[in-house]
Amino acid sequence: MDAVVKFTNQSQGRDRVFRATQYACALSIYLLQKKSSERKDLVAKLKSLEATMSAGRKLFRLGNTLNSIEAAKRTMQLSDPVLCLCLTVANINRALYFICDNVLWARSVGLIRDIDKEHWSLNASRCYFFSLVMNLSRDVYEIIQLMVQKARKGHFRQKMDQHLSENPEVAEVVIPQLDAFLFLLLESLKSHPAVALDTLKNTCDLFIPLDRLGIYKSNAGVVGFCGLISSLIGIVTLAQPKLKIKP
Amino acid sequence: MDSWVRFNSQSQAKERVLRAAQYACTLLGYTLQKGGVAAELHKTVTQLEAHMSLTRKLLRLGNSVEALEAAKRAIHLSDSVLRLCLTISHLNRAMYFACDNVLWAGKTGLISKLDQDKWSQRSFRYYLFALILNLTRDVYELRLLIECEERYRASKSPPSAYPGNNGPADHLSSPSLPASPAAVALPVMSAWLRRRLHLVATVLYSNPPLLLDLLKNSCDIFIPLDRLGIYPTGKGFVGACGLASSVLSILTIVHPWLKLKP
Numbered sequence: 001m002d003a004v005v006k007f008t009n010q011s012q013g014r015d016r017v018f019r020a021t022q023y024a025c026a027l028s029i030y031l032l033q034k035k036s037s038e039r040k041d042l043v044a045k046l047k048s049l050e051a052t053m054s055a056g057r058k059l060f061r062l063g064n065t066l067n068s069i070e071a072a073k074r075t076m077q078l079s080d081p082v083l084c085l086c087l088t089v090a091n092i093n094r095a096l097y098f099i100c101d102n103v104l105w106a107r108s109v110g111l112i113r114d115i116d117k118e119h120w121s122l123n124a125s126r127c128y129f130f131s132l133v134m135n136l137s138r139d140v141y142e143i144i145q146l147m148v149q150k151a152r153k154g155h156f157r158q159k160m161d162q163h164l165s166e167n168p169e170v171a172e173v174v175i176p177q178l179d180a181f182l183f184l185l186l187e188s189l190k191s192h193p194a195v196a197l198d199t200l201k202n203t204c205d206l207f208i209p210l211d212r213l214g215i216y217k218s219n220a221g222v223v224g225f226c227g228l229i230s231s232l233i234g235i236v237t238l239a240q241p242k243l244k245i246k247p
Numbered sequence: 248m249d250s251w252v253r254f255n256s257q258s259q260a261k262e263r264v265l266r267a268a269q270y271a272c273t274l275l276g277y278t279l280q281k282g283g284v285a286a287e288l289h290k291t292v293t294q295l296e297a298h299m300s301l302t303r304k305l306l307r308l309g310n311s312v313e314a315l316e317a318a319k320r321a322i323h324l325s326d327s328v329l330r331l332c333l334t335i336s337h338l339n340r341a342m343y344f345a346c347d348n349v350l351w352a353g354k355t356g357l358i359s360k361l362d363q364d365k366w367s368q369r370s371f372r373y374y375l376f377a378l379i380l381n382l383t384r385d386v387y388e389l390r391l392l393i394e395c396e397e398r399y400r401a402s403k404s405p406p407s408a409y410p411g412n413n414g415p416a417d418h419l420s421s422p423s424l425p426a427s428p429a430a431v432a433l434p435v436m437s438a439w440l441r442r443r444l445h446l447v448a449t450v451l452y453s454n455p456p457l458l459l460d461l462l463k464n465s466c467d468i469f470i471p472l473d474r475l476g477i478y479p480t481g482k483g484f485v486g487a488c489g490l491a492s493s494v495l496s497i498l499t500i501v502h503p504w505l506k507l508k509p
Contacts, residue, residue, distance in 0.1 A: 011258045014306065041359075048356040055298070056305040060261060109298050110291045 007239055015060055016234045018053045023227030025050035030221035058105040061098060068095035078247060086138035087247070093131035100124035122213065129209035132202055139199040142245075146188040146195065156187070197233050198245040204230040262306050263497045265299050270489030272296035277483035304351035307344060314341035324509060332384040333509065339377035346370035368475065375471040378464055385461045388507075392450045392457070459495050460507040466492040 007013040025046045032039050032046070072091035078084040100123050106112045107120070150156050163183055164176060189196040204226040210216040211223050237244045276292045318337035324330040346369045353361030451458040466488040472478040473485045499506040 011261055014258050014309070018305070045356055052301070052305065052355045056302040059265070059299070059302045060306070063261070109295050111295070 010238070011060065013235070013238055015057060016231055016238060018057055020228060020231035020235060022050050022053040022057070023224050023231055025053070025224075026220060027224030027228055030219070030224055034221070055108065058101060058108070062102055062105065065095050065098040065102065068092075068098060075247065082141050083138060083247070086134045086141065090131045090134035090138070093127045093134065097124050097127035097131065100127060125209045125212040129206075129213060132206050132209065135202045136199070136206070139195060139202060139245075142195050143185070143188060143199070146192055147184050150188050150191075151184060159187075160184070194237075194243050194245040197237060197243055201230045201233040201237075204233075257500065258306065260497070260500050262303060263493055263500060265303050265306070267490055267493035267497065269296055269299040269303065270486045270493060272299065272486075273482055274486030274490060277481070277486055281483075301351070301354055304347055304354070308348055308351070311341045311344040311348065314338070314344060321509065328387050329384060329509070332380045332387070336377045336380035336384070339373045339380065343370050343373035343377060346373060371471040371474045375468070375475065378468045378471065381460070381464045382468065385457065385464060385507075388457055389447070389450065389461070392454060393446055396446060396450050456499075456505050456507040459499060459505055463492045463495045466495070 029043055029046050029050070032043050068091050072088050072095065075084060075087035075091055078087065100120050103112065103115065103120050104117065104124065107115055107117055160180060160183060164180060189199075207216070207218060207226040208223055211218050272292050272295050276289060276296065279289050279292060314337050318334050318341065321330060321333035321337055324333065346366055349358070349361070350363060350366050350370065352358045353363055353366065451461070469478070469480055469488045470485055473480050
């Protein structure tokens, strides 16, 4: 109970729980609507809950632009040039996304009236999309570095040879190089779960703006499911700081 | 900038800022209404206030557990008055948050047929009890500190500084001045009162956490008193008190040494 209290005391912790609830509602609404059109009152309640969570989260995020700018300032000082570029651009795009989000919040409460809601919403999705692409590039770069490091190690080569000579008749060993590559990839990811989790989180998150911008239209169920998975991963990385990717 | 990031990352800090904004909207709405401004602007301000109130309820969803944990900790305090006041205050706060959660579920439509007025009154009653206990604790702490200060002063200077305390010997030594008791009592009373007030002021000035906590609870108590109809003061006064107490509580978060302990 003490750990739960400490977790929810962090602003990010609460936000992630609300995000998970929001996407769980979206997924449940999709599944209920597909199965039967009878549970209308339950669907209405879930829609209302989702809308409340979304509106509440927009209000909490009002100060996050400054957080992202601070993060961008910190990542500008990284020594590795690829990491520096990827993370700084990602943070700047997140700051722009939060600005668009704040404008949308002001529109929804009626503080600003005559702005094009659709235009700002698309801009927000675009900034979010770019920041996710940059985060994924960083993940790919980290994975490549890990794979190169691992391939150089002597005892890993022994493991690889052992794996390749194990099952020469199995169907999937059609292209031995592909098998070796996949083995190296999986071993690297297993030894660095933080990178694996971050990659999975960003990949799941990517489906949300892809659907919103019309680049790859999936459906509300897929968006809800991906959002839920990425929120759960976010909660796990916050609860277990070892699993958070650094920097 | 760094301190902003640290401040923003605390959930409680955000909730306090939202509370300050909400009561600022209440005060602004009252001022606009008195000034006779366009209904449009007044409606926007009222809507914004309602939106912040609902979002704060969402943010407070887990606070019952926190209040129960605080009550569990308060049971182990050594001073019996503090132990009683703080434990019951935290339990009342936990009940207040529980009622608040039910109200949130009713407002968002999760519970369909909810008597919102009844639950609102319940939650304000628990809030009032918690505030009364907090004020009792403040007065108790103040009393202890005043006693300490009096003993310190008595040990520093001998008691001949108090001329009015010598009793009947005075009257016997000066029979040529038959002053009436009323004429003597009044200046003696005002001198005593001034001394007491000076003592209270000194104690509070040298203990900023106690002063802040006392001010905060005194401002806060007008809110449930107004909502329950016990002492109605009006939206403007409630808004001003709420804003003042939120600002004071933000100060205690930004400067943790200003928070009254335990």
